[in-house]
Amino acid sequence: MSKSATIAILGGAGMMGQGIIRDLLSERAIIDIAEIKLFDSNREQMTALSRELNDARLTLCELDVCDAQALAQSLRGVDICVNSIPTLAGFQMDIFAAALAAKVDYVDLGGLGTYTVKQLEWHERFCAAGAVAVLGVGADPGMSNVICRAVADQLDEIDSIKLYWAATLSGPENPVLVPPYSVSTVLAEYAHPCIQFLDGRHVECAPQTGVEVIDLPQPWGRCEFMYSIHSEQLTVPLAEGIREKGIKEFTWKLHLPKREHEAWVGLVKAGFGDFDRPVDINGVAVRPLDVLNAVISRNISEKATLIPAQKSSEIHFAIGRGRVDGRPATVRCEVIVHPDPMYAGYVDAATSMNASIAVQLMLRDPRRPGVYAPEGYFNVDAYFEESRKRKFAISLTRELA
Known part of the structure; x- marks a missing residue:
């Protein structure tokens, strides 16, 4: 885009x-940012972040997302809405609808696929x-969706196509x-039950x-994976350019560190x-989630x-099997994220950095109105170029029988 976002x-x-x-707000940005409006109800956390980053482009705005009028007001004059409110908080469709009403581009962190299919049905409305x-x-x-597109x-x-994510922690046991x-x-x-294809x-x-047990290189070693509720399996096998190939x-499948x-x-x-x-509880209705x-x-x-210094490493990989020129073929794409000083200050660098990559590519590159999953929108090469800037190690291999 030519103007500041x-x-x-x-x-x-x-x-x-x-x-x-x-x-x-880092030096990795590939777009010109005029302002980031941070909307939240936690003034203390907003203020602490603002003081730490000390960037005049960051504006703090209190928002009760339950207030429809305030939600609509929050999207006026912006180029894109980033919905980072947890999916299961229950506001995803309200925010999605507010972005459409404001004719503002939109992303969310999706996660469990709770609303994914319903949101995709709004494609023509966004167009x-x-x-x-x-x-x-x-x-x-x-x-992960882009990895599957690459495969x-x-x-x-x-x-x-089988998609996996595994995390491991190195260091003293965390009590x-x-x-x-x-x-x-x-x-x-x-x-929760999950949908697989x-x-x-x-x-x-x-x-x-x-x-499923898979032996991975260190520091992961032998990992036990399990099915899990997610959105990739709802969209990838139905994506244009994938479903036509007969998948x-x-x-x-998910693997978390053993103790966790x-x-x-x-x-x-x-x-x-x-x-x-x-x-x-004593006459008061309480959600177990709130207590926990x-x-x-x-x-x-x-x-x-008491929390020790631990280093987290994660691996995201997809294994595809099929044919090339009639010959059996296996394709593997993986992204490895090891600890790095770049990730200081991030709770989950891979998730938040990838969300930032998506936002920037959407604002920089030619737009295609509508509602998409990542494998249907992003260019693989452009996406991986930005990923490597963040020290994500990416490999793509193909073996023919």
Whole structure:
């Protein structure tokens, strides 16, 4: 785009929102940014971030997203709305509709695919409004969708694409449970049924099933993966340029570090998987999620000195099988993120940096109005170029029989 951009980030004081802002305001930016409007209800966290970054382009704005009029006002005069409010907070469709009404481009972190299919049905409405929406633009989903596009483009015919994400922690054992992302998201991944694409159709699978053990290089080693609720399997096998190649199977599987995995399994066993249904405590209806969030936050705050320095490494990879010129072929694309000083200050650098990449490519490159998943919108080479600037190690290999 030729003019300087004005970007609205809703939920910008949260873990992911803060990371998106950090990357947008960094020297890696490929667009000219006039202003970033940080909308949130947590004045303390907004102020702390503003003081740390000390950038005149950052404007703090209090917002109660439940207030429809205030939500509409927040999008006036902006070029793109970044919705970084957790999906399961329940505001995704309201914000999505507000962006359409304002004819403003839109992205969210998507995640679980809770609203993905419904949002894609608004494609023609966004086309008519001349606005662009790209759904799920973090690391998984987001970068993971682009990985799948890279794999698909290497095959003439596709039998299957299997997508994986694994994280590991190096360093002393942490006596404090620190969620890798939103507590509601992790619980949903462990407790809710998920949709996978099997035998050419979408099938509901029970949580924590589809167990598969894969030996990965260090520091991951032997990893046990499981099916999980996500959005990639809802969109990738139906994407233009992929579905025509005959794909019959597409799955997404998760691996968290062993101790953390055990903790989340235990919480689900204790009943926290049903986190939205209130329980009665002395005559007061309380959501289990609110209790768990409060306890985890308090525990992290009070035991901050006990939390050891740990290094997180993650690997995102997709394996595609099919044919090239009639010959059996296997394609593997992987992105590895090791600890780096660049990631200081980020809770989840991969997710927030990838969201920033998506926003910048949308603002820089020619626009295509409508509603898309990442594999249907971004150019693989352009996306990977920006990823490598952030020290994400990317490889793409193809083997022919």
